[in-house]
Amino acid sequence: MKLLLNLGLAKIALILSILLSIIYPLRVLNKKLYDNRSKILNTINERLRKHHKKIGIALILTGLIHGIYSSKTILSFNLGTITWIVSVMLGLNFILRKKFSNSRPWMYYHRILTLIFLMLMLIHILVVKI
Secondary structure (H helix, E strand, O other), rough: OHHHHHHHHHHHHHHHHHHHHHHHHHHHHHHHHHOOOOOOHHHHHHHHHHHHHHHHHHHHHHHHHHHHOOOOOOOOOOHHHHHHHHHHHHHHHHHHHHHOOOOOOOOOOOOOOOOHHHHHHHHHHHHHOO
């Protein structure tokens, strides 16, 4: 049962990560290919952006519970914990967005952290599968 719960939470975290990370590529795709005229892409993007904070919080909580039920301790030095810490940093980046200078707005760091998060998650999945 514990393994099933752990795997289920991992899949939920993966789905939430995908939903959170496709907002920017969808907007760029719609702008480049359709000159912002694709109603489907606009609708998907608007709905994902509207719930972005809630999905992000759900990802952090799901990742934490997944880590608690994993075979390693939650605060050990492993890829899952590092990935979870980066997801928390993404949330903190948003919360502290007004503290960033105008030369490098918070969104710059948010996108870099998102890329780091996605790379870590991919490596984490590959290591666990092997």
